[in-house]
Amino acid sequence: MSITINKRHFVLAIFLFSVFVHAWCLRAATTNFLERKHRTSSFALTDGEETMLPYFTGETSTCLYTVYFLGDSPKERSFWDVYNKAGFWKGKDNERPHLYTKDIERHIKTAIKQYNIYAIALNKSMIKSNSKGDFTPNADAQYTTFQLKEGKWTSVDSFNVMQSPTNTAKYLLKLLNKTNPTNTQLLGDSLVSTHNFVQRVNTTCAENASGCILEKLKINYYQLYSNTPSMFFCLDESHKIKFKSYRTINSIEEHIKTYALLLTNNVLSDSMLCYEYYNNAGTLSCYEKLYYVDIRKRKIWTVCLTYDVESIEAADAEIYIIDLNRGCFRRENN
Structure with missing residues (x-):
């Protein structure tokens, strides 16, 4: 057969x-x-x-x-x-x-x-x-x-x-x-780097507006840094960014500062303030600085937000170049 x-x-x-x-x-x-x-x-x-x-x-x-x-x-x-x-x-x-x-x-x-x-x-x-x-x-x-x-x-x-x-x-x-999931979070949210992010904050997060763009952020910066972590992200074999946070809190105010430290061969070569959160219950003032790190482009975007009772206002974005040749952070076009 x-x-x-x-x-x-x-x-x-x-x-x-x-x-x-x-x-x-x-x-x-x-x-x-x-x-x-x-x-x-x-x-x-x-x-x-x-x-x-x-x-x-x-x-x-x-x-x-x-x-x-x-x-x-x-x-x-x-x-x-x-x-x-x-x-x-x-x-x-x-x-x-x-x-x-x-x-x-x-x-x-x-x-x-x-x-x-x-x-x-x-x-x-x-x-x-x-x-x-x-x-x-x-x-x-x-x-x-x-x-x-x-x-x-x-x-x-x-x-x-x-x-x-x-x-x-x-x-x-x-x-x-x-x-490494922690390292991925350390880069921040790419939404911060979009060209119209500031404009969208000021329009969608204004008083009486709906659908605030900040609700689309996937990274909770405050939660990430409120425990004052000290973590790093490798850029290449010789360079890495270390994120170092400091937190002070009392019955009236809370202040978190996170610095990006650029290390060359494990030696500190430059630093910049990349994240900040401040809340004062006495003066009813609150602001936050967000950031995003693009490793491939070697750039960092930062945007400062001011919180009011009914609205959120964003200042112009600042863009920094991660200059590995000079071992520093420098403002774009500088």
Whole structure:
């Protein structure tokens, strides 16, 4: 008895099978990335990149992967720099890194709480090998990036082989910022940066008006900063913005000030007041300064609001450039 297989159904079956295999690989591998029995290399350091990262490779029956260790701070990341005389290479020959695999692993184990751990995995069904045992990914190969969070591996990104990052540290650093919900809130609300935000506040939030534009804000600045947090957001490998808040409160007034501190190689280079809230029950006066940080454009918008009993008035927006070359905040067009 012959069996006839519809071509469309066959292609669909193959597709579903590949999806199943890919899913199985990722599900199985998520518990094995750090297991020593699956390692195919000793600890080493990435080569040819500005920021060197400790890593090792691994393999399961269905997956190939690389585990990377990204330092939490610029200081920890620079520990591996060959030019850091007080770092890992002190007293070592940086031309012979293979001699120090145990030292790399020992430091990682000792300082593990200072590292974010990532694994980039590839399904074996998406590669082709040659007679020498080397392999190359298929043109449609899809990598998946995992991050170890609270003892569990979580998928945080994926990319096609054609979009493979050329700078691993930079890619993982951006991913760390992107997947940190607190950092996302620190950037403020993009609505503040729109060209007609001030005009819309003054028209929709005026006395007897309806549909105040401020009701569309997704970030509650007061709630975010009323607990005086001290947090930071990385701009690149050498620069970060640290948000530092100060709060004073008594029976009559409450005052919150939040400064954006620009740090270059972990050293303060400039600061600016980006958020402020003031409320005085005695004088019935209240004002608030909102902001938005656009990392890609390297700009900060600030808008001051004055609250009245029946209305809200916005002053003209101020725009600042985050000048990483000069290590400062400067007014646009200045």
